[in-house]
Amino acid sequence: MYLALLGVGTLIIADNDRVELTNLNRQILYREQDIGRRKAAVAKEQLQELNPDITVQALDATIDAASVFSMTENADGIVDALDDYQIRYLLNRVALENQIPLFHGGISGFFGQATTILPGKTPCLKCIVPHPPPREVFPVVGVTAGFIGMIQATEVCKYLLCRGDLLAGRLLLWDGMQGRIEEIPVENDPFCEACAGNATRNW
Amino acid sequence: MKVTIRFFARFGELLGNTLNVDAREGMSVADLVKEAASGNKAGYDTIFDENGSFRDFVIVMRNKKRIRSQDAGSILVSEGDEIAVFPPVAGG
Ligand SMILES: [Zn+2]
Numbered sequence: 276m277y278l279a280l281l282g283v284g285t286l287i288i289a290d291n292d293r294v295e296l297t298n299l300n301r302q303i304l305y306r307e308q309d310i311g312r313r314k315a316a317v318a319k320e321q322l323q324e325l326n327p328d329i330t331v332q333a334l335d336a337t338i339d340a341a342s343v344f345s346m347t348e349n350a351d352g353i354v355d356a357l358d359d360y361q362i363r364y365l366l367n368r369v370a371l372e373n374q375i376p377l378f379h380g381g382i383s384g385f386f387g388q389a390t391t392i393l394p395g396k397t398p399c400l401k402c403i404v405p406h407p408p409p410r411e412v413f414p415v416v417g418v419t420a421g422f423i424g425m426i427q428a429t430e431v432c433k434y435l436l437c438r439g440d441l442l443a444g445r446l447l448l449w450d451g452m453q454g455r456i457e458e459i460p461v462e463n464d465p466f467c468e469a470c471a472g473n474a475t476r477n478w
Numbered sequence: 479m480k481v482t483i484r485f486f487a488r489f490g491e492l493l494g495n496t497l498n499v500d501a502r503e504g505m506s507v508a509d510l511v512k513e514a515a516s517g518n519k520a521g522y523d524t525i526f527d528e529n530g531s532f533r534d535f536v537i538v539m540r541n542k543k544r545i546r547s548q549d550a551g552s553i554l555v556s557e558g559d560e561i562a563v564f565p566p567v568a569g570g
Contacts, residue, residue, distance in 0.1 A: 381570060386567050452490075462544060
């Protein structure tokens with residue numbers, strides 16, 4: 276939403292789901308009357324209404340090994356709004372291959388994390404999270420999604436404007452219950468399956 | 479010796495966020511965390527598997543530096559150490 280308002284020229288929204296009632300506490304593009312409609316299409320309508328001057332492409336498709344490369348073909352960066360690490364690892368692979376940044380975010384309850392992955396410079400997602408946490412039904416507090424999403428949008432904005440210090444090589448941890456933000460340094464894993472600890476590119 | 483253990487996110491809810499503990503000489507990082515978690519079964523089981531090893535997704539840091547969880551049993555704690563234990567989160 277904020278990326279649209281910022282005027283990011285082209286946004287590509289990939290989602291294969293329909294709007295459900297349980298999405299509405301955090302996915303604030305959708306309204307009750309949208310329940311049952313395709314998310315990508317509704318998102319496009321809403322974003323286009325917020326900013327008619329940008330281009331929004333709606334991809335009503337599953338992100339998988341077959342589709343992910345064409346989806347991201349001309350992208351300047353990838354924003355992770357996923358709830359599953361296997362698909363995140365796919366995005367990580369594409370980011371590494373295309374040498375574009377991956378703006379990572381994850382949430383659970385009142386907790387969140389975010390980092391910006393610059394392939395060849397920072398550790399990749401697999402270096403940072405080599406093993407996904409066990410599957411659970413995530414209780415999601417809408418504000419946590421908003422907070423982490425806002426950090427990701429801030430990162431995108433800085434990256435596109437070449438301003439400030441990105442969350443590169445730093446994992447931000449948000450504990451909403453305690454009202455605390457921390458960051459921890461993350462390191463390249465020389466044995467990483469995805470990037471083998473390669474750090475060769477100057478950004 | 480005085481050591482600080484910090485549990486993040488869900489781990490912190492179950493075990494307390496910051497614990498200042500008295501560690502014994504020769505204690506490993508794994509021993510220390512196990513002892514700190516032993517009072518709360520749910521907390522212990524979220525971090526350790528049935529063999530008492532760190533679950534593979536658990537991230538362990540010593541003085542802001544990541545240590546491989548499989549090495550935590552052989553790395554000894556020293557006076558003033560800060561051990562941080564946290565789970566990556568997956569939702570979106
Ligand atoms: Zn890596």
